[in-house]
Structure formats: structure tokens, C-alpha cells
Amino acid sequence: MKSIKNILTILFSLFIFLISYSVKAENKTVEISLPTIQCDMCVSAIEKAVNKIDGVVSITVDVEGKKAKVTFDDTKTSLTRIEKAISKSGYKANNKKANKKAYDKLDDCCKIP
Numbered sequence: 001m002k003s004i005k006n007i008l009t010i011l012f013s014l015f016i017f018l019i020s021y022s023v024k025a026e027n028k029t030v031e032i033s034l035p036t037i038q039c040d041m042c043v044s045a046i047e048k049a050v051n052k053i054d055g056v057v058s059i060t061v062d063v064e065g066k067k068a069k070v071t072f073d074d075t076k077t078s079l080t081r082i083e084k085a086i087s088k089s090g091y092k093a094n095n096k097k098a099n100k101k102a103y104d105k106l107d108d109c110c111k112i113p
Contacts, residue, residue, distance in 0.1 A: 027057055028074040032083065034066050036092045042110045049089040053077050 034046065043061040046068065050059045055076025061068045070082055086093035090102035090110070103111070 026074055027071055029069060029071045030079050030082075032068045032070060032079075032086070033094050034061065034068055034086070034091055036098060036112055037061070037063055037066055038111070038113075039063065039109050041107060042091065045089050045106075045110070046086055046091060049085045050082055053081060053085055056082070 034042075037043065037046065040063065043063055046061055047059055050056055050068075050070060053072070055073040057071040057073065059068055059070045068086075072082065083093040083096040087096045088099050088102055090098050090104075090106045092098045
């Protein structure tokens with residue numbers, strides 16, 4: 001009876017190990033529209049805000065194209081969380097409006113003319 005218990009325990013442990021091994025982090029890359037960015041200071045502020053998020057792998061901001069490409073571990077964060085971080089820093093991200101208080105604190109060069 002003890003040997004059957006031991007075998008079942010070993011099989012259960014192996015099963016748990018195989019399941020945990022097969023659950024791998026999947027990096028996801030998204031493009032975020034940033035219609036309100038104006039300059040390199042905007043880029044710095046957005047990169048700083050997004051890079052604080054656990055799970056963000058990389059961010060590239062294109063001022064001229066008014067967009068960002070963000071790669072992140074989708075088991076640790078989400079597009080919504082990234083959009084919120086950008087919004088809280090004073091910029092519009094996709095359809096998420098900029099936080100008014102944060103926008104008001106931006107330098108004049110970062111505000112929409």
C-alpha cells in the first residue's frame with residue numbers, strides 16, 4: 001500500500017512539474033496611438049512611466065508617427081495597465097484620455113498647441 005502511495009505521489013509531482021514547465025511567459029507586442037505627444041520630453045515621460053511597470057520588456061516611441069511599440073509579458077501586465085500609465089503621465093493612449101491634472105503639469109512644449 002505504501003509503495004502505491006509513493007508511486008502516486010511521484011506521478012502527481014511529475015504532473016505538477018510538467019504543467020508548470022509548459023506555462024511559459026508569452027511576450028506580446030502592441031502598438032499604442034499617442035496623438036498628443038509633441039517632443040522628446042514627451043517621449044522621456046512616457047518611457048519612464050511605462051518602464052516602471054513590471055513585465056514591460058521594451059518600449060519604442062515614435063514622435064513623428066505619434067505611436068509607441070511596447071513589448072510586454074502578458075502574464076505580468078496588460079495593454080490596459082500600460083495605457084493607464086501613459087494616461088497618468090498626461091498623455092492620451094489609444095482611446096484612453098490623458099489625466100487632466102498630469103496634463104496641466106506638463107511643460108508647454110508637451111501640450112497640444
